[in-house]
Each structure stands twice: as structure tokens, then as C-alpha cells.
Amino acid sequence: MITRARLIVLLARPAVIVLLAMFTAVGLAQAGRGQDPAALIPPLAVVFAFLLFSVACNDLADEAIDRVNLPGQRPLATGALSRREFGIIGITAGVVALGISAALGPAALVVTFAGMCVSAGYSLRPVRLADRGAVASMALPACYVAVPYLLGVLAAGAPALSRGTMFLLGGLYLGFIGRILLKDFRDVRGDVLFGKRTFLVRHGRVRTCVLSVCCWVGGTGVILAATRHLTLAFLLAEAGCLAAALALLRALARDRGARRDEFLISATAIAGRGMVLLLLAHLSMVSAGWGVIRYDAVIGLLGLLTIGQMVSMVRYGPQTHQMSFDPELALANRRPQSRTRSSNSGGETTWKSAPVPPRAMTGQSSESVVMRTRHRLALISSTTDQRPMRSRTTAAGASTRTSVS
Amino acid sequence: MRDRRPAADADGMNRNNSRAAHRWRTALKLTGLVLFVLTGVGGLAVIGFFVVVLVGLSQWGSNK
Numbered sequence: 066m067i068t069r070a071r072l073i074v075l076l077a078r079p080a081v082i083v084l085l086a087m088f089t090a091v092g093l094a095q096a097g098r099g100q101d102p103a104a105l106i107p108p109l110a111v112v113f114a115f116l117l118f119s120v121a122c123n124d125l126a127d128e129a130i131d132r133v134n135l136p137g138q139r140p141l142a143t144g145a146l147s148r149r150e151f152g153i154i155g156i157t158a159g160v161v162a163l164g165i166s167a168a169l170g171p172a173a174l175v176v177t178f179a180g181m182c183v184s185a186g187y188s189l190r191p192v193r194l195a196d197r198g199a200v201a202s203m204a205l206p207a208c209y210v211a212v213p214y215l216l217g218v219l220a221a222g223a224p225a226l227s228r229g230t231m232f233l234l235g236g237l238y239l240g241f242i243g244r245i246l247l248k249d250f251r252d253v254r255g256d257v258l259f260g261k262r263t264f265l266v267r268h269g270r271v272r273t274c275v276l277s278v279c280c281w282v283g284g285t286g287v288i289l290a291a292t293r294h295l296t297l298a299f300l301l302a303e304a305g306c307l308a309a310a311l312a313l314l315r316a317l318a319r320d321r322g323a324r325r326d327e328f329l330i331s332a333t334a335i336a337g338r339g340m341v342l343l344l345l346a347h348l349s350m351v352s353a354g355w356g357v358i359r360y361d362a363v364i365g366l367l368g369l370l371t372i373g374q375m376v377s378m379v380r381y382g383p384q385t386h387q388m389s390f391d392p393e394l395a396l397a398n399r400r401p402q403s404r405t406r407s408s409n410s411g412g413e414t415t416w417k418s419a420p421v422p423p424r425a426m427t428g429q430s431s432e433s434v435v436m437r438t439r440h441r442l443a444l445i446s447s448t449t450d451q452r453p454m455r456s457r458t459t460a461a462g463a464s465t466r467t468s469v470s
Numbered sequence: 471m472r473d474r475r476p477a478a479d480a481d482g483m484n485r486n487n488s489r490a491a492h493r494w495r496t497a498l499k500l501t502g503l504v505l506f507v508l509t510g511v512g513g514l515a516v517i518g519f520f521v522v523v524l525v526g527l528s529q530w531g532s533n534k
Contacts, residue, residue: 080532083523090516102516335528342524346509346517353514363508363517370501370521374528377498381491384529 072140073154076124077116084338085112085213088237091345092217095233095293099349101221107169108216111177114162119184119208121155126188126195133255166216173219180212199264199276206241210234232291237341240284243277244337247317247330274318281310288344298361299347302368303340309375310336324382332378339371499525 089108090099098104124131124141131142140146146154159181166177186192187204194204214234215225223230249256249265250273256263265273285307289300310333317329346367350360502525506518 080527080530083520083527087520090520099516100514105516331528331532334532335524338524338527342517342520345520346514349514349517350512353512355512359508359512363505366501366505366508367521370498370505370525373494373498373501374525377491377494378528381488381494384491384495 072145073117076120076140076146076154077113078120081120081209082113082116085116085209087338087341087345088210089213089217089220091233091237091341091348092214092219092230093221094217094345094348094352095214095230096218096221096223097352098221099345100353104220105217107165108173108213108220111162111166111169111173111216112213114158114165115177115180115184115208115212117158118155118162118181119188121151121158122185122188123195125151125155126190126193130252130255130259130261133258134252169216169220172225173216176212176215176219176225180208184208195263196261202242202246202264205245206238209245210238210241229291229293233288236284236287236289236291238284239280239287240337240340243280243284244334246273246277246280247333249273250317250326250330270320271318274314278311278314281307281314285340288340292344292347294347294351296347296360296364298364299343302343302364302371305368306336306340306343306371309372313375313379328379328382331383332375335371335374335378339367339374343367343371495529498528 086105086109089112090105093099093101093105093108124139125148128139128141128148131139135142141148141151162177162181163174166173183194183204187194187201187208195201211234214237218225218230225231246264249263252261253263253265255261256266264276268276285303289295289303292299313329313333313336317326317333320326343364346363350363355363502521505521509515509518509521
């Protein structure tokens with residue numbers, strides 16, 4: 066039972082839940098109730114159920130692609146849950162989302178239902194927007210941004226169609242398109258193999274980065290224009306994050322390896338999340354009537370934190386997880402053996418033990434280190450220039466893992 | 471106590487576990503903590519919550 070519950074949480078992808086929760090909180094803050102955590106609970110419940118429905122549709126439709134792009138990471142692709150269970154989870158989540166949103170009012174019900182239609186159309190045939198290049202990059206933010214944001218606004222009892230509310234939604238939506246375009250760098254290998262015609266597959270690295278830049282600049286401009294009580298501190302913080310994101314996109318336009326791409330895209334995502342959090346903080350503090358000193362301190366620290374996280378990601382990459390040393394595994398790996406097998410990702414899984422030469426990559430003898438690393442795909446100006454993305458090398462008892470979702 | 475963390479190597483494979491990386495991450499976590507307290511004391515705990523979660527997500531390396 067606990068395992069099933071954990072699977073359901075993992076199924077909803079915690080990173081995405083947080084992102085959608087933040088858009089919900091922005092909607093609530095835009096409606097003037099940013100300092101009311103209790104008001105956030107009902108729309109968050111709808112958003113969670115809506116996300117489960119969307120993920121169930123997506124995983125059912127993309128089972129084969131996920132086996133290539135994300136081996137061992139999706140419950141359906143790994144066999145942890147069956148297709149039937151996925152269907153049950155999806156239908157139940159859809160009913161729950163509609164039920165709770167009905168309690169929030171007819172407008173919330175319409176928003177949730179429309180979002181579910183777009184979400185199902187994104188993944189499922191015959192519509193299958195996911196295969197349609199730029200259309201896919203426009204449809205997904207409609208689910209990820211508009212549904213939670215509007216539910217937040219409606220939960221606060223404010224009209225969803227007011228000019229300021231819709232203007233801000235437009236900015237958030239545009240900015241998110243700029244980020245979601247970059248998601249395809251991770252998935253390009255399976256997308257090419259299965260004929261999924263994403264914008265990146267169709268137009269290549271440079272044009273994808275250019276479009277992303279346009280969306281970032283346009284989105285930030287609209288957000289700043291739509292923000293109530295714009296302050297100099299907020300303007301400078303947003304401009305600083307935008308400048309840093311544009312610098313990262315410029316670096317991403319040049320292919321310098323899959324690992325480098327991973328760091329740059331993660332750092333760009335940090336900028337995007339930081340800018341949304343800055344907006345949430347600004348709206349909440351303005352509604353709460355905070356004084357200038359405290360307001361400036363929070364905005365300044367948030368800006369610094371965002372830029373600092375971006376620098377950390379670009380320079381050092383994601384944090385690795387050091388696992389405990391396992392003497393039995395170390396001893397087992399000292400037995401002479403050597404075998405290599407191909408995985409369905411196109412990479413290799415390799416076990417090698419004694420005698421093993423020291424590895425320059427780890428800076429240590431491989432007898433003392435297990436390094437499990439996922440190498441992402443290196444993309445391309447032309448999409449055919451593919452390299453093996455993932456390798457897993459096991460040599461002895463301690464291990465280090467890098468994970469990017 | 472002996473520091474068991476590996477030093478950064480030539481191709482940067484272990485940069486993410488170097489001492490400099492740890493110092494950066496510690497500074498960022500402390501900044502996040504200050505923000506958490508500052509916003510929590512001011513009655514805006516939602517912001518503090520998102521700060522903490524996003525610091526965690528960023529360490530992990532989410533691309534969303």
C-alpha cells in the first residue's frame with residue numbers, strides 16, 4: 066500500500082507538482098490572497114489530481130518512447146504499474162479533479178475540464194498534439210500554467226477574465242513556452258527514433274534556442290507590464306535573472322556535449338522558477354503591505370539565491386548522492402569477470418573488475434568507486450548527429466549518482 | 471576527521487562533489503534559510519516554503 070502511494074506521488078512527478086503549485090500560488094496572490102495558505106489547499110488538490118490524469122495519459126501514450134528516453138524512471142516503462150492500473154489511476158484522478166473543481170464553482174469546473182481535454186489531446190491519438198512541433202510547445206504550457214493559475218485566481222473568488230489577470234497569464238504562458246522548448250533536448254533521442262516531430266527535431270538546436278530567447282524576452286516583458294505596483298527592486302531582480310538566462314541560452318546554442326547541455330538547461334530552469342517565485346513574493350508582499358526595507362531585502366535575497374543557484378549548476382552540476390560503501394559488493398567485484406551488454410537506450414551497461422586500471426574520469430582507482438552516471442544526448446545542428454547517452458559503470462562498493470528529471 | 475570527498479579532476483567529472491561545490495551549496499542553503507525565516511516571521515510562509523523546495527529542486531537538477 067505504501068509502495069503504491071509512493072508510486073502515485075512519483076507518477077505525478079514531484080518537480081512538476083511544485084511548479085504547478087507555484088503557478089497556483091501566483092494566481093491566488095494576483096487575486097490579493099497571497100498570504101492565505103488555507104485558500105491554496107482546494108486548488109492544489111485539483112491541480113494534483115489534474116496532473117495525475119495528465120501524466121497517466123502521457124505515460125500510456127509514450128510507453129515505448131519512455132523506454133528509450135527515460136529507462137527505469139517511469140512506472141509503466143519499468144513495469145511497476147500495469148497499463149490497466151494506469152487507466153484506473155487516470156480515470157479516478159480525472160473524476161476527483163472535476164469533483165473538487167465543481168465545488169470551487171462553475172468557472173473552475175470549465176477550466177479544469179478544458180485543461181483535461183487539452184492534456185488528453187496532447188498525448189492521445191488521434192489528436193496527439195505532442196507530435197506536432199511548435200503546437201506541442203504551445204499546448205503543454207496551457208496545461209501547466211493556465212489551469213493552476215486560473216484555479217488559484219478562482220479559488221480566491223476573483224474573476225478569471227479580468228484584464229490584469231489575463232495579461233499576467235499571457236506573460237507566464239509565453240515565458241514557460243521558452244522553457245518547455247528546452248525539455249526536448251533531454252528526450253531528443255527517443256523522439257527521433259519514434260518519429261515524434263518536436264520543434265527541436267524539426268528545426269535543430271540554434272533555431273530552438275532563438276525561439277526560446279524570443280519567448281523569454283516577450284514573457285518577461287509582458288509580466289513586468291502586467292505586474293501591479295511595479296518596483297525598482299523587482300524590475301532589477303527580474304532583469305538580472307533574464308540576462309543570466311539569455312547568456313545560458315547563447316551557450317546552449319553551441320553543441321559542447323550532452324552533459325554540458327544538461328547543466329545549462331537545468332540552470333535555465335532555475336532562472337525560470339526563480340522569476341516566478343520573485344513574482345509570487347512581490348504580489349504577496351504588496352498585498353500584505355510590507356515596508357520597503359523588508360520588501361527589498363526579500364527581493365534582493367531571492368534574486369541573489371536564483372543567480373547563485375544558476376552559477377552553482379553551471380559550474381558544478383547537480384548534487385551527487387554519496388551512498389555508503391558496501392564491502393560485499395566491493396569483494397564481489399574483485400572477482401575476475403568482464404561483461405558488457407547493450408541496453409535498450411543505446412548506451413552500455415558495463416561491469417568490469419579486477420584487474421582494472423585507474424580511471425581518469427573519477428580521479429580515483431575504480432576499485433574504490435562506483436560511478437553511475439546518466440549521459441544525456443548531445444544534440445546537434447542536424448538531428449542525426451547522435452551519440453550514446455547513458456552509461457553505467459560499476460566497479461566497487463561506494464557509489465555516486467547524478468539525477469536530472 | 472579526514473575529508474573523504476574526491477578532489478576535482480581534469481575533465482570535471484567530479485566537480486559536482488568538490489569542496490568548492492559544497493561551499494557554494496552551503497551558502498545557497500543558508501540564504502534559503504534566511505529567506506524562509508524572514509518570510510515566515512512576516513506571515514508569508516508560502517514564499518518560504520517555495521524557497522526551501524526550490525533550493526532542493528535546484529540541487530537535484532530538475533529541468534522543469
